[in-house]
Amino acid sequence: MRPPTHLACKSFLAAGVLAALLGGRAEAQQLQALPVPPQDWSFRGATGRFDYASVQRGFAVYSQVCASCHSLRQMTYGDLSSLGLDADQLHDIAASQPVPAGTDAAGNVVLRAATPGDHFRLPYANEAAARAANAGALPPDQSRLAGTIQGGPSFIQAYLTGFRDTPSSVTLGPGMHYNIYVPGNAIAMPDVLHDAHVRYTDGTRATTPQMAHDVSNFLAWVAQPHLEERHRLGIRVLVYLTLLLVLVAVLKRRVWASVRI
Ligand code: HEC
Incomplete structure (x- = not known):
């Protein structure tokens, strides 16, 4: 009796592990x-x-x-100006947002319309x-x-x-x-x-x-x-460095032109 039970038990375990x-x-x-x-x-x-x-x-x-x-x-609401929104649009967007402005005498939060300077x-x-x-x-x-x-x-x-x-x-x-x-x-x-x-x-x-x-x-x-500013600055720096390279090359030729070895 013992061996078959043992075997059955083993295969049952193996199947369980496989399934898991x-x-x-x-x-x-x-x-x-x-x-x-x-x-x-x-x-x-x-x-x-x-x-x-x-x-x-x-x-x-x-x-x-x-x-x-x-x-x-x-x-801030004013930061939206670099999206191409004009002062009136900025003002309207800010004004539609109630922001906290301290508390009243009873300790309740008082709200006011935001201005472009508000976060x-x-x-x-x-x-x-x-x-x-x-x-x-x-x-x-x-x-x-x-x-x-x-x-x-x-x-x-x-x-x-x-x-x-x-x-x-x-x-x-x-x-x-x-x-x-x-x-x-x-x-x-x-x-x-x-x-x-x-x-x-x-x-x-x-x-x-x-x-x-x-x-x-x-x-x-x-x-x-500031991504675009950085891109513009990067291009300006590249142009500047290229001009500098040309200048230095010309200068080097001039300086060494009279030297005969
Ligand atoms: C009803 C509230 C609710 C709204 C509305 C909502 N979110 Fe979320 N958002 C959550 C919560 C809460 C988490 C944090 C989920 C977490 O950690 O399981 C989250 C997480 C995120 C994440 C991080 C996901 C990550 O894999 O960690 C992004 C990105 C995100 N939201 C973008 C947005 C954007 C864009 C909008 C508007 C289109 C938006 N959510 C609107 C509640 C909101």
């Missing part, structure tokens, strides 16, 4: 982040420039969608309030996000279009959402972009991929507002 391995691998495959498709950004390269029409639409997406959860602590309004009073509203997760500040997040603006664009229905084989924790581009495929941010969600004033159709592209362009501009 295979099962584990299948799960790991499902939960891996997909590679981010590369994007052709206009601001890349030594002479790259921002596509300002897209950056402006991206600001509309930020302010109508992302701003309810993500702060832009390092931006962007914060979505939450503090970190605890932000986490309480987002399943314990903190929406990161977006001032430098496009520069610091792995994959940069291409990741942000892919991520915003990467939300899917949770497959039946996957169980997510409470308050989590399924996204094919994040590690573990689970993130506390919901799918926020839906076709025609944002009102574009330049006639562009606000499809989800278009909005994802525009807001990624906007966040790239926010993270590197």
